Amino acid sequence: MNGWYTNMRFSAAHFIPSHFKCSRLHGHDYGVIVNVEGDMVDGMLIDFIELKNAIRSVINEMDHKLLVPAKANIARYDEERDEYEINYSNKRMVIPGEFVYLCDVHNTTSEELSEYIARRVGEKLRLKKNIRKLEISVEEGPGQGVYSEAGISL
Template identity: 35%
Template structure:
């Protein structure tokens, strides 16, 4: 008996976020501050529902847009990196890595519960947030959920969650 699988994918021109970041690697290196014009896409796999949908495109686009809008025009900082300290003092955020220090206005920063602001971990963060929105607001749990984060043309990372 043949097996069928249905997927829906949203990848729109407005699912973008322009953000600054830096990455630590090899336990002793830290990139210079820089930014990307990221693009995101979301793909779900699930059986068709009573309307013959995997999931409503309009609702999925709203979720994806709200999440990418949260990241837009922010300095993305990791809270789970033991090499980086992030301290809020009044209206400024001070970030330290070894002997380097940066200060940013609090309103321009977004501290994320990740270890590094790589495209891979940003994709996982967005996937986990998308899954939570799907479950809490739409009572929907897909069989798989994939989020792709492209940091420049032709250079992307994908995180896939499966139940």
């Protein structure tokens, strides 16, 4: 399923601290591409609406947010002010909490975002006994993405 055509897209800002050019705050319109493998039941592998709902439930949380890599330990949350202070490479940003999405990754690259989304969607689909494998690509533009795989097992 191609998210550019089926509206499985989101817009977000990010930065990659260790990469010179990409360490600057910038944004993308991301598209999510999905491949599913398994055994058909009654002539169907999965209901497309169910698959799209599972994906959208994850990406809607990220839409129009600043994606911050939680595993990089560069963000500190101030609960009293409801804001994040982000520090890396002699850069400092203070962002309102409502604008931030902490992503359970080391870097907010397409590679790690695809693994993250595949893992989260895989958790939502794990009760579907006929689905064995889920592949998700997060593209920063059409054709610029990397697939990650999530095995689906009970």
